[in-house]
Amino acid sequence: MGELLEVRDLVKHFPVTRGVAFRRTVGRVRAVDGVSFSLRAGETLGVVGESGCGKSTLAQVLMRLEPPTSGTALFEGEPVFSLRGAALRRWRRDMQIVLQDPYTSLNPRMTVGDIVGEPFEIHPEVAPRGSRAGRVRELLDVVGLNPEHINRYPHQFSGGQRQRIGIARALALRPKVIVCDEPVSALDVSIQAQVMNLLAELQGEFGLAYVFIAHDLSVVRHLSDRVAVMYLGKIVEIGTEEEIYEHPTHPYTQALLSAVPVADPTLRGRRDVIRLTGDVPSPLTPPTGCRFRTRCWKAQDVCATDEPALLTRIGTHPSACHFAEERHII
Amino acid sequence: MTDQLATTLVAERPRGLFGDAWHALRRRPLFWVSVSLIGLVLLMAAFPGLFSSADPNAADLSRSRGAPSARAWFGYDNQGYDVYARVVHGARASIVVGLLSTLGVVLVGATIGMLAGFYGGRLDAVVSRIADVFVGVPFVLGAIVILTTLNAGGDAGPARIVAQVVLSISVLSWPVAMRIMRSTAIAAKQQDYVKAARALGASSRRIIGKHLLPNCVAPVLVYSTIALGAFIGAEATLSYLGIGLRQPVVSWGVMINSAKDYLRVAPHALLFPAGFLTATVLAFVMLGDAVREALDPKLR
Amino acid sequence: MLLEVEDLHVEFRTRDGVARVLNGVGYHVSAGETVAVLGESGSGKSVTAQAIMGILDTPPAFVTRGSVRFRGEELLTASPERRRAIRAEGVAMIFQDALSALNPVFTVGFQIEEQLRLRRGMSRADARARAIELLDLVRIPAARQRVREYPHQFSGGMRQRAMIAMALALDPEVLIADEPTTALDVTVQAQIMDLLAEVQRERRMGLVLITHDLGVVAEVADRIVVMYAGRIVEQADAVSLFRAPGHPYTAALMRSLPRLDAKGAALETIRGLPPSLLRIPSGCPFHPRCPRAEDVCAARVPPDVPLGPGRSSACHFAEEVVGG
Numbered sequence: 001m002g003e004l005l006e007v008r009d010l011v012k013h014f015p016v017t018r019g020v021a022f023r024r025t026v027g028r029v030r031a032v033d034g035v036s037f038s039l040r041a042g043e044t045l046g047v048v049g050e051s052g053c054g055k056s057t058l059a060q061v062l063m064r065l066e067p068p069t070s071g072t073a074l075f076e077g078e079p080v081f082s083l084r085g086a087a088l089r090r091w092r093r094d095m096q097i098v099l100q101d102p103y104t105s106l107n108p109r110m111t112v113g114d115i116v117g118e119p120f121e122i123h124p125e126v127a128p129r130g131s132r133a134g135r136v137r138e139l140l141d142v143v144g145l146n147p148e149h150i151n152r153y154p155h156q157f158s159g160g161q162r163q164r165i166g167i168a169r170a171l172a173l174r175p176k177v178i179v180c181d182e183p184v185s186a187l188d189v190s191i192q193a194q195v196m197n198l199l200a201e202l203q204g205e206f207g208l209a210y211v212f213i214a215h216d217l218s219v220v221r222h223l224s225d226r227v228a229v230m231y232l233g234k235i236v237e238i239g240t241e242e243e244i245y246e247h248p249t250h251p252y253t254q255a256l257l258s259a260v261p262v263a264d265p266t267l268r269g270r271r272d273v274i275r276l277t278g279d280v281p282s283p284l285t286p287p288t289g290c291r292f293r294t295r296c297w298k299a300q301d302v303c304a305t306d307e308p309a310l311l312t313r314i315g316t317h318p319s320a321c322h323f324a325e326e327r328h329i330i
Numbered sequence: 331m332t333d334q335l336a337t338t339l340v341a342e343r344p345r346g347l348f349g350d351a352w353h354a355l356r357r358r359p360l361f362w363v364s365v366s367l368i369g370l371v372l373l374m375a376a377f378p379g380l381f382s383s384a385d386p387n388a389a390d391l392s393r394s395r396g397a398p399s400a401r402a403w404f405g406y407d408n409q410g411y412d413v414y415a416r417v418v419h420g421a422r423a424s425i426v427v428g429l430l431s432t433l434g435v436v437l438v439g440a441t442i443g444m445l446a447g448f449y450g451g452r453l454d455a456v457v458s459r460i461a462d463v464f465v466g467v468p469f470v471l472g473a474i475v476i477l478t479t480l481n482a483g484g485d486a487g488p489a490r491i492v493a494q495v496v497l498s499i500s501v502l503s504w505p506v507a508m509r510i511m512r513s514t515a516i517a518a519k520q521q522d523y524v525k526a527a528r529a530l531g532a533s534s535r536r537i538i539g540k541h542l543l544p545n546c547v548a549p550v551l552v553y554s555t556i557a558l559g560a561f562i563g564a565e566a567t568l569s570y571l572g573i574g575l576r577q578p579v580v581s582w583g584v585m586i587n588s589a590k591d592y593l594r595v596a597p598h599a600l601l602f603p604a605g606f607l608t609a610t611v612l613a614f615v616m617l618g619d620a621v622r623e624a625l626d627p628k629l630r
Numbered sequence: 631m632l633l634e635v636e637d638l639h640v641e642f643r644t645r646d647g648v649a650r651v652l653n654g655v656g657y658h659v660s661a662g663e664t665v666a667v668l669g670e671s672g673s674g675k676s677v678t679a680q681a682i683m684g685i686l687d688t689p690p691a692f693v694t695r696g697s698v699r700f701r702g703e704e705l706l707t708a709s710p711e712r713r714r715a716i717r718a719e720g721v722a723m724i725f726q727d728a729l730s731a732l733n734p735v736f737t738v739g740f741q742i743e744e745q746l747r748l749r750r751g752m753s754r755a756d757a758r759a760r761a762i763e764l765l766d767l768v769r770i771p772a773a774r775q776r777v778r779e780y781p782h783q784f785s786g787g788m789r790q791r792a793m794i795a796m797a798l799a800l801d802p803e804v805l806i807a808d809e810p811t812t813a814l815d816v817t818v819q820a821q822i823m824d825l826l827a828e829v830q831r832e833r834r835m836g837l838v839l840i841t842h843d844l845g846v847v848a849e850v851a852d853r854i855v856v857m858y859a860g861r862i863v864e865q866a867d868a869v870s871l872f873r874a875p876g877h878p879y880t881a882a883l884m885r886s887l888p889r890l891d892a893k894g895a896a897l898e899t900i901r902g903l904p905p906s907l908l909r910i911p912s913g914c915p916f917h918p919r920c921p922r923a924e925d926v927c928a929a930r931v932p933p934d935v936p937l938g939p940g941r942s943s944a945c946h947f948a949e950e951v952v953g954g
Contacts, residue, residue: 050815063529092531105522109544118540119530158903169526188670188904189842193886193897200896215816222888222897241893259820260890261845265868268849275824276817278771279785330891 003074004209005039005062005095005177010071012054012061016284029283031057033233034071036310041176044203044210046224046241048217048256052280053230055213059181062211063097064088075177093123096170100182102162106154112165113150116140119172126173139168142205144198160191164198171202179211184219196223217260221245229253232283232291235310239317249315249324252292257329272329290322298323351624361620367613371606374421384415386580395596407585407599408592416580417603423581424607427495428562428614434500435561436554439507444546446508447515448538454512461505470567472502477573488579495574499561510553514546521545552622559614566607582607632836633682633721633804634658638696640674640681640860642907643689649907651677651691653860659804659836664827666839666851666868672904674860675840679806683723684713700804718749722802726809728789732781738765738792739777745799764795768825787818791825798829804836805829811846823850844887848872853940856880859905859915866941876935876943876952878920914945922947 012032015025032054039045047055060066062073064080073080075091083091099105106115116136120127127135137147143164154162163183170178180199184192200223202208214220220227227244229237229252237250248254251274258274276295281287287294293303302322310320355361374381384402389409396406404413442461446454464472476498486494518524524541532540562582568574569583576584582603589600640652652674659665669675680686682698684705698705700720705713725731733741742764743757752760758777765773768791781789790810797805807826811819827850830837841847847854847868854871856864856879864877875881885898902919905911911918917927926946935948945951 050817060525065525065528089531092529097526097529099522099526101522105526107523107527107541107545110540118527118532122527122530122532122536160903166526169530173530189844189883190670190886190900191903193888193899196888197896197899216888217816218888218890221890221893245890245893255817257890259817261820261823261843261849262890263844263848263872263884263887265848265851265872275820277821279787279818280815 003038004041004076005211006074007038007062008036008072008074010035010058010061010073011069012057012066013069027284030233030286031283032061033286035230035233035235037228037235037238039177039209039211041209042203042207043225044212044223046220046227047211047213047230048215048220048227049230050215050256050280052232052283054233054283055230056181058230059097059179059211059213062179063095064092089123093126093173094175095177095179096173096175097179097181098163098166098170098183101186102159102166103186105166106162108154111151111153112140112145112157115154115165116168116172119169123173135172136168139172140165142171142202143168144194158191159187160194163187163195167195167198167202171206174206175208177209177211179213181213182215183212185214185216192219199223217245217256229256232280232286234291234320236292236321237317237319238310243315243317245330246328247315247317247326248329249313249317249319249326250292250321251296251298251323253319254327254329255295262330272327274329290320292321351621354624355620358620358624360616361624364613364616364620367609368617371421371425371610371613374418375425376422378418378422381418382412382415384412386411386415386419387578388412395592395599398598404602405596405598407589407596409588413585413599413602416585417582417606420580420582420585420603421606421610423492423575423579424562424565424583424610427492427499427565427575427581428558430492430496431499431503431561431564432554432558434496435503435507435557436550438500439504440511440550442504443508443511444515444538444542447512448519448534448542450516457508458512461508464502464505467502469502469564470571473498473564473568474571474573476501477568481573491575491579495565495568498568499564503557503561507550507553507557510549511546514549515542518542518545548625552618552625555621556615556618559611559618562607562614563611631658631660632701633838634697634699635678635682636697636699638678638681638698639694640677640686640691641694642691647908650910651860651907652681652696653910654696655857655860655862656696657855657862657865659838661803661836662831662834664830664837664839664850664852665855666841666847666853667855667857668841668844668847669857670842670904672859672907673857675857676808677860678857679723679808679838679840682721682806683717685723718745718802719800720802721804721806722797722800723806723808724790724793724797724810726812728786728793728813729781731793732789732796734781737778737780738784738796742777742796742799745796749800760799761795764799765792767798767829768792768795770795786814787821790814790818790822794822794825794829798833801833802835804838806838806840808840809842810839812841812843819846826850844884856883859910860907861915861944863916863945864943866937866943870938870941874952874954876937876941876948877916877945878922878947878951879916881951882919882921922951 010032011034013028013030016027016029018024018026035058049055061068068081113136116139117132120132136150140147145161145164184195187195203210212220212223221241224241226240228235231252237244237253244253248257255274255276258272278295281294289305290303290308293299308320308322310318312318313324315326389411391410393406394408394410396402398405402412402414404417407413442457446457477494480494519542524537527537527541565574565581566583566586569581570587572587574583575581585603586600593600636656638652638655642649642651655678657665667675681693693706700716705716739758739761742761746752746757746760762773762777765777770776770788770791784792811822814822823846839851851868853867855862858879864880866876875884882900886900888897900919905915913928913930914932917923932944932946934942934944936942937948937952
């Protein structure tokens with residue numbers, strides 16, 4: 001399978017301005033600061049990181065909801081960020097998004113039929129008018145909702161069902177890629193499993209590729225073929241699910257894995273405990289050199305001066321640490 | 331937990347926001363009182379003949395300042411006009427001014443507010459500053475300036491007189507509607523469903539029409555109900571000052587204006603139109619309050 | 631036993647009907663013990679805590695039956711003054727959202743000092759010194775400076791620490807923590823859980839940890855109380871519960887969890903949705919979603935079946951479930 005999506009040096013800075021009449025920029029939030037990765041057809045790339053690491057901004061920029069500051073993204077070899085007009089509309093059919101909050105991601109004034117049918121109204125060439133109601137019913141059925149509920153409003157559904165509606169909407173145009181931005185983090189445990197299984201089924205059925213963004217490492221592992229770990233706007237480590245979880249080499253990945261509570265009381269006191277101190281620094285003024293050095297137990301002088309590149313130093317996958325070293329955590 | 335519980339409970343009910351609001355409104359006596367009052371006044375404005383067969387423009391100086399009687403329930407004013415007939419017929423001008431001003435204010439204000447809120451940036455900055463300028467002008471002062479300028483044109487027909495008053499109220503009040511719409515549009519535009527629509531490739535026009543408008547009407551609706559009452563009051567104020575409506579137009583404000591000099595000798599000529607005016611304004615304000623409470627569950 | 635809850639019933643009277651939020655909840659906490667109350671949204675885990683603290687809003691919430699005792703003293707019928715005293719010094723509570731639990735217009739130090747001066751009659755200077763000690767204790771760096779800062783100047787993790795410091799100010803014997811780490815990032819969550827565990831150990835406090843996270847429960851709890859639809863469906867010590875759950879709901883919950891240490895196949899799911907509290911199913915509330923439900927489950931509310939010391943399950947087939 002070839003590369004479906006190829007992202008190179010993506011940067012998104014948000015200017016911080018002061019003043020009303022005479023705006024001046026007093027700083028820049030470096031939400032995404034040089035991110036590169038590729039996505040193959042039919043695979044899932046998991047993106048994990050804590051709040052403020054830029055993973056949601058990455059989704060917005062990839063979906064062209066926010067313009068990038070710099071960088072390129074090629075979709076099937078075509079540059080995405082320069083698409084305009086009809087070409088942009090055509091491309092949108094190939095890439096869709098599922099958002100986190102099942103309560104705000106559906107327009108409360110529209111019926112489920114209108115919500116799931118909206119993609120066909122925007123892209124009328126996909127389905128002739130007469131066939132749309134049938135297509136909407138089919139989609140509801142595919143995501144496990146009763147097609148008879150087509151005339152109901154979002155508030156008549158539970159959180160999990162609403163997330164299914166959002167998935168049906170994203171699926172309507174038969175995209176090749178769906179960006180899932182924390183699709184299950186607002187759901188209860190028992191409902192989360194249902195939605196994750198649905199996403200896995202749909203992937204098999206429609207050959208979808210996912211960019212699966214989440215903060216929950218177990219959820220990401222469950223669905224991903226490859227995983228990127230983000231910290232303060234940068235990917236610090238990227239590899240296959242097995243490489244990241246079984247052979248992590250970046251200290252941040254190791255700390256992250258160590259911090260996840262494991263549902264097995266017999267492991268208490270027997271796990272490798274790494275406790276980071278402090279909070280994530282502000283993306284407005286990230287540390288020089290390696291951004292993780294302020295919380296890293298391995299940090300040395302070189303970390304403050306030289307930014308480590310994302311390179312394969314040891315093992316089989318790239319990691320952005322001068323002192324990359326495998327450590328088994330789980 | 332209480333919130334989560336509330337959402338599970340809400341999810342039970344198969345009603346939309348307006349269905350919900352109606353459900354809440356139906357049980358409020360205040361709502362019914364204001365609605366019946368408004369209904370009565372609207373009926374008066376539409377079909378004055380139903381209430382009075384007397385000619386509101388028949389002046390007879392021989393019955394000047396006549397007290398209320400069985401023939402003329404509200405008595406006669408200084409010119410010998412039947413006060414009851416004029417109160418009934420005056421409803422139309424007051425309501426028309428109120429309705430048209432509200433329409434103007436809401437259409438202009440809400441449209442500009444929606445565009446400013448949605449597009450933001452420079453457009454928003456410019457429009458907001460202009461609105462600030464209008465807000466800075468005291469209403470009465472502004473109206474006096476506008477109306478004396480317009481009135482300088484000389485004698486005008488009833489339609490032109492009404493249009494001038496509507497224009498001055500609209501010009502001075504649109505920034506309020508604009509600000510309300512702008513802030514609700516800004517809030518709505520950040521909702522995830524708007525993001526989802528943009529990701530689908532929806533045009534700005536579609537996003538405004540299908541996603542923002544239906545979710546932004548509620549606050550403007552509340553404002554326009556209260557504004558309608560306020561504009562009827564504003565008409566009376568301007569007419570009282572002699573720059574608003576005037577003969578040959580009959581309105582409550584015009585009546586109060588012409589009765590003000592004879593308050594001691596013929597108080598009825600002022601009290602009846604003033605009473606109707608107050609009751610109508612109050613009814614709209616109460617209705618607005620009731621609608622706001624019904625639309626905003628947090629106040630419940 | 632420090633804190634005992636018995637047969638607690640709470641209902642919410644809403645305009646759509648009466649929601650039976652708690653239907654006979656009972657658990658207890660001893661000194662030095664960590665009890666985790668596990669449940670999904672709507673299970674009643676937080677309402678129980680609020681009923682214990684006496685901070686439910688009435689209306690809509692009404693406690694219709696039951697008992698809450700602190701050191702044997704009944705709280706539900708106690709005078710408001712007595713309850714306030716116990717709330718300050720006997721049982722303290724921390725919340726998920728520290729930003730809204732702290733008053734934004736006062737400094738963090740002032741909010742800690744206020745209690746000390748009011749309840750302990752401390753002088754301004756003593757209270758300030760104690761507040762700095764407390765912030766130090768919860769590992770807020772530069773406590774001497776930060777005591778003068780406002781909640782919004784603290785990061786999420788620091789705010790949670792400040793709230794813990796505030797709750798500890800009057801040396802409570804029981805601390806109720808309602809989803810204390812849910813809003814936090816995983817590395818910060820680990821820090822806060824470590825801190826809570828340490829404070830609890832040192833002070834021999836009773837800790838009631840309310841959470842939906844099975845991982846957190848497994849790492850810190852001595853005993854676990856599993857709630858579903860306003861009832862306790864299972865109580866057990868942590869090790870036995872994770873080794874062999876005694877209620878089909880607990881078992882299903884564990885199987886629906888994705889694992890960190892292995893990439894599994896499809897997750898097992900619990901069919902359907904949690905019930906509406908306005909219409910709780912007859913008999914066992916879990917029966918419409920239960921894979922092993924039989925006729926009896928819809929007909930009769932299952933009793934608490936004892937499954938060994940300190941262990942029980944409200945399932946007609948508890949023994950078979952725990953046996954696998």
